[in-house]
Every structure is written in structure tokens, then in C-alpha cells.
Amino acid sequence: MTFQKAVTMTEGQGQELFSRCLWRFLQWLEQKGWESRLSECGVQSSRTFIHDGVRMKGVDSVHRVDPPSLHYSRRAIDVNLQVPGRADRWVREGGTAEWAEAHAFWASLHPNCRFGNGSAGSDDNHLSLIIREGEKW
Numbered sequence: 001m002t003f004q005k006a007v008t009m010t011e012g013q014g015q016e017l018f019s020r021c022l023w024r025f026l027q028w029l030e031q032k033g034w035e036s037r038l039s040e041c042g043v044q045s046s047r048t049f050i051h052d053g054v055r056m057k058g059v060d061s062v063h064r065v066d067p068p069s070l071h072y073s074r075r076a077i078d079v080n081l082q083v084p085g086r087a088d089r090w091v092r093e094g095g096t097a098e099w100a101e102a103h104a105f106w107a108s109l110h111p112n113c114r115f116g117n118g119s120a121g122s123d124d125n126h127l128s129l130i131i132r133e134g135e136k137w
């Protein structure tokens with residue numbers, strides 16, 4: 001998918017816009033009758049996490065700090081999508097019709113909305129919002 005050209009804004013404006021877009025996205029999910037469990041909206045730079053079954057404290061390898069994930073800026077969230085009626089219910093896989101529809105809706109909310117990690121079909125439940133063109137999402 002080709003994203004729209006981002007509008008430059010401040011960090012605070014981006015956080016507020018991300019919140020508004022997320023609110024609209026959650027309303028859209030409700031209207032469709034889908035469910036979600038939200039995860040990792042704001043990640044602290046040092047935190048407790050589980051890696052390979054071992055509880056650790058520090059910076060996890062999923063949300064690396066170079067360059068920092070937008071989770072650290074409270075402009076990203078991981079949405080665990082559930083679609084009642086599907087055999088597997090949880091829609092984790094990229095390339096599903098449900099995520100394609102959800103991505104299209106998210107991207108329609110604002111030119112700065114992004115999803116995934118920039119590689120097609122990867123990290124599909126990651127929704128984010130950039131504050132300038134070229135920022136890693």
C-alpha cells in the first residue's frame with residue numbers, strides 16, 4: 001500500500017491525533033461487531049518483559065531504541081483483533097481480508113496513519129502515526 005504524504009506536526013499534536021484516530025478506529029471495530037484487545041500503547045524505555053519465557057528488565061528486542069519504536073512516543077499500539085464467527089477467532093495473520101479492511105480504514109483516517117513495520121505483511125496489528133514524512137513507524 002502506498003501511504004499518503006505525511007503532514008509535519010509536533011510530538012504533542014501527533015499524540016493527540018493518534019488518540020483521536022484510535023478512538024475512531026475502535027468505534028469502527030464496534031460497528032463491524034469485531035472485538036479487540038489493546039496492547040503496548042505506551043512502552044517505557046526500561047520495563048519488565050518476558051523474552052523466551054524468561055522475565056527480564058531492560059529494553060526489549062521487539063521495540064528497539066535505534067531508531068525508537070513509536071510505542072515509546074505513545075503514537076503506536078498493537079491491536080489484537082478478534083472476529084466472531086471465524087474458526088480461529090483471533091486474526092493474527094497478515095494478508096487476511098479482515099486486516100486488509102482494517103488497514104484501509106486506519107489509513108483513511110489521516111495522511112499520517114501507518115500500519116505494520118514497513119515490510120508487507122509484517123507486524124500487521126501495529127497501528128501508528130508519524131509526525132513527519134520519513135519517520136520510521
Ligand SMILES: [Zn+2]
Pocket residue numbers: 040071076077078125126127
Ligand atoms: Zn507495535
